Amino acid sequence: MRAASLVSPGRFELIDVPRPRPGPGQVRVRLQGSGVCASNIPAFEGRDWFTYPMPPGSLGHEGWGIVDALGAGVEGCRIGDRVTALSFHAYADYDLAAADRLVLLPAALHDRPFPGEALGCAMNIFRRADIRRGQTVAVVGVGFLGAALIQLAKEHGATVIAVSRSPSSLELARRCGADQVVAMDDHQRIIDEIHALTDGAFCQRVIEATGKPWPLDLAGEFTGIGGRLVIAGYHQDGLRSVNVQLWNWRGIDVINAHERDSAVATRGLREAVAAVIEGRIDLSLLVTHTYPLDRIGEALQASIERPDGFTKAVVLTGANP
Structure with missing residues (x-):
C-alpha cells in the first residue's frame, strides 16, 4: 500500500509499505481520507524535538473509510461498514484501529469527507x-x-x-x-x-x-x-x-480542553456524528479544500498560509469512488 512519510521538514514522500494485518481486537480500515490537523504544522516546518523520517502514515489521525478486515475477537462491526476511527497512521491507504475506537458513519454521510477525530x-x-x-x-x-x-x-x-x-x-x-x-x-x-x-x-x-x-x-x-x-x-x-x-x-x-482518554475521545466521535446528522454542525462550512494523498505537502502548506476561503484541508486516497 501507499503511505506518506515526512522524510524531512517540508518534504513528504509516498512510499510502498506492507499492508498492516489486524491483531486481536483490531480492525483494518481501507481509508478514504484523513483531515489535515494544524498540530501537524510544527513537524512539517521542523522543530528540534522531531526525528525524521517519520513513520509511514504518521501525523494522520483524522481518518475515515471502509472496514476491510477484522482481527480475532472483534464484534460489533462488519466488513464493509463505513466508519470514522481513532487511528494514528492515516496518511496512507490503510490503517489499523481498535474495534472499540471506531464509530459507524450512517448512510446519510456516505459521500461526505468526515474528519472524525477533529x-x-x-x-x-x-x-x-x-x-x-x-x-x-x-x-x-x-x-x-x-x-x-x-x-x-x-x-x-x-x-x-x-x-x-x-x-x-x-x-x-x-x-x-x-x-x-x-x-x-x-x-x-x-x-x-x-x-x-x-x-x-x-x-x-x-x-x-x-x-x-x-x-x-x-x-x-x-x-x-x-x-x-x-x-x-x-x-x-x-x-x-x-x-x-x-x-x-x-x-x-x-x-x-484536550482529552487524552481514548474512551472519551471515542465518545466525542459518536457525538460528532450525531451533531452533523442533526444539523448542529454544518460540515460544508468547515471542510473547504481537498487534495490527493500525493499532494499532502500542498495540503500542509495551505494549512500554514490559510488562503482566503480556507478552513480545513483533507487528503483523499484511492479508496474513494
Whole structure:
C-alpha cells in the first residue's frame, strides 16, 4: 500500500509499505481520507524535538473509510461498514484501529469527507466548556475548531462574539452564526470593544482556539468574573507566560480542553456524528479544500498560509469512488 512519510521538514514522500494485518481486537480500515490537523504544522516546518523520517502514515489521525478486515475477537462491526476511527497512521491507504475506537458513519454521510477525530475534539471541548443558554461566549481564532464551536454555541442558545485575524475568517464566523465579530488587531482596542459589547461584564465563557501566546493572553482579559477560560488551541512550543494575577482576581476557571482518554475521545466521535446528522454542525462550512494523498505537502502548506476561503484541508486516497 501507499503511505506518506515526512522524510524531512517540508518534504513528504509516498512510499510502498506492507499492508498492516489486524491483531486481536483490531480492525483494518481501507481509508478514504484523513483531515489535515494544524498540530501537524510544527513537524512539517521542523522543530528540534522531531526525528525524521517519520513513520509511514504518521501525523494522520483524522481518518475515515471502509472496514476491510477484522482481527480475532472483534464484534460489533462488519466488513464493509463505513466508519470514522481513532487511528494514528492515516496518511496512507490503510490503517489499523481498535474495534472499540471506531464509530459507524450512517448512510446519510456516505459521500461526505468526515474528519472524525477533529470533530470529536470540538464536541469534547464544547462539553468541557459547559456553555449554557443565555451566556455570552467569545471564540478567539476562527479556523476549523473555532467555527465548529461557534455553531455549537449558537445552537445551544448562547450569544457569540468571534475574534479572528483575517476578513475571510470573520466572514466564516458570521456564516456560522456569530452575533458579533471583532478583528484581532490591537490588544487594547479588542478589550475595549468587547467591554462595550458586553456592557462591561465581559464574557462568561471564552474559548481560545489558536494555540498562540498572544491570543491566550487576550482571552484572559475578556473572561468575566467567575467565568471560564477554555484552552482549546494546541500549544506545542513550550512554556507560556500568563497573567495569573488577573485569572485569580476574577476567580475564573481555566480549563485545558484536550482529552487524552481514548474512551472519551471515542465518545466525542459518536457525538460528532450525531451533531452533523442533526444539523448542529454544518460540515460544508468547515471542510473547504481537498487534495490527493500525493499532494499532502500542498495540503500542509495551505494549512500554514490559510488562503482566503480556507478552513480545513483533507487528503483523499484511492479508496474513494
